[in-house]
Amino acid sequence: MQTQGQLIEAKQQFAERGLHSLVDAVKQGDRQAYQTLYQQYLGQVYALCYRLTADRALAEDVTQEVFIQLWRKLDNYRGDSKFSTWLHSVTSNVCVSYMRKQRGWWHRMFNLEDSAAMYESAEASAAEVDLDSYVRRLPQRARMVFVLHAIEGYRHEEIAQMLDMAVGSSKAQFHRAKQLLSEWMGYE
Amino acid sequence: MSNKEFEQQLQNALASLPNEIQPGRDLWPGIEHALNSQAAAPAVTSSKAKPYWGMAAAVATVGLLGWLGLTQLPGISDSAQLAQVLSQQHQQQKQALLASFSGQPALTDNWQQQVDELDAAALAIKQALKEDPNNPALLKMLQQVYQQQIDLIERVHAPAWQKI
Numbered sequence: 001m002q003t004q005g006q007l008i009e010a011k012q013q014f015a016e017r018g019l020h021s022l023v024d025a026v027k028q029g030d031r032q033a034y035q036t037l038y039q040q041y042l043g044q045v046y047a048l049c050y051r052l053t054a055d056r057a058l059a060e061d062v063t064q065e066v067f068i069q070l071w072r073k074l075d076n077y078r079g080d081s082k083f084s085t086w087l088h089s090v091t092s093n094v095c096v097s098y099m100r101k102q103r104g105w106w107h108r109m110f111n112l113e114d115s116a117a118m119y120e121s122a123e124a125s126a127a128e129v130d131l132d133s134y135v136r137r138l139p140q141r142a143r144m145v146f147v148l149h150a151i152e153g154y155r156h157e158e159i160a161q162m163l164d165m166a167v168g169s170s171k172a173q174f175h176r177a178k179q180l181l182s183e184w185m186g187y188e
Numbered sequence: 189m190s191n192k193e194f195e196q197q198l199q200n201a202l203a204s205l206p207n208e209i210q211p212g213r214d215l216w217p218g219i220e221h222a223l224n225s226q227a228a229a230p231a232v233t234s235s236k237a238k239p240y241w242g243m244a245a246a247v248a249t250v251g252l253l254g255w256l257g258l259t260q261l262p263g264i265s266d267s268a269q270l271a272q273v274l275s276q277q278h279q280q281q282k283q284a285l286l287a288s289f290s291g292q293p294a295l296t297d298n299w300q301q302q303v304d305e306l307d308a309a310a311l312a313i314k315q316a317l318k319e320d321p322n323n324p325a326l327l328k329m330l331q332q333v334y335q336q337q338i339d340l341i342e343r344v345h346a347p348a349w350q351k352i
């Protein structure tokens with residue numbers, strides 16, 4: 001008699017086999033399979049893009065860009081890691097690159113921070129712990145580091161490389177993000 | 189309340205974050221359009237030629253800057269005047285590029301707003317150049333803004349996979 005754990009594992013293996021078939025079909029150029037893959041992972045990709053950009057319209061554009069690039073990049077997926085892990089890595093890189101092209105220059109030149117967003121919604125959200133809404137209020141660099149480290153599990157060394165900053169800066173931005181979150185969540 | 193409590197609440201909040209968020213609009217038609225264009229691109233000569241507009245613009249702009257930096261042109265005495273020459277050349281390149289993409293749908297809805305924002309940025313830099321006419325850094329910034337605008341117009345009309 002199978003235990004519940006074995007049943008879950010069998011279910012996961014079945015799902016993983018289905019996913020591999022889907023990925024293989026996409027690699028063969030099956031557009032219908034790609035649309036199925038898109039529908040399956042749209043929510044995850046968009047969630048990551050939205051958390052990184054804090055802007056719905058921009059996140060939608062980046063999500064489209066991810067799936068446009070994924071059509072070609074899928075050949076690079078060898079099945080060594082979980083597909084969702086690989087997809088999150090592709091999404092993070094495309095998103096950071098897209099944001100750099102969109103606004104990076106202004107931020108580098110003038111060191112702009114999204115300070116308006118930090119203060120606009122401070123009163124409204126103090127009563128509840130909606131982490132996503134707090135994360136969206138973080139300044140851009142602090143937000144990106146927080147999302148990549150705390151939510152996506154990247155190491156600071158990896159984040160520093162992705163965001164073209166020193167490892168110490170990544171750690172400092174993470175510390176800053178936590179300080180702001182602590183303040184907004186009523187701990188300071 | 190203590191830092192330990194905050195860390196605990198933060199961990200709880202992180203653990204309960206939704207794995208998925210759905211966008212507010214249907215993104216598939218745009219993706220499908222891009223993939224169809226991608227598939228059609230090798231057969232369409234004009235589509236292949238369009239990226240060269242940007243390359244030509246970049247080379248010409250950088251060349252102009254280098255040339256202006258190395259020579260003493262009669263009648264061009266400071267950065268503000270160089271900016272004027274640069275602006276004129278950029279406008280010509282931009283119009284040519286827009287004309288080449290005329291009638292072709294863009295991949296994003298707000299690209300014209302972004303173009304306008306870059307125009308506003310260029311204007312601000314030109315104003316700064318009037319105040320500080322011998323500042324080469326401002327001229328370089330202007331050139332970068334113009335290049336960003338060219339890149340933006342290309343990117344939204346000629347999807348990024350062509351550059352991968």
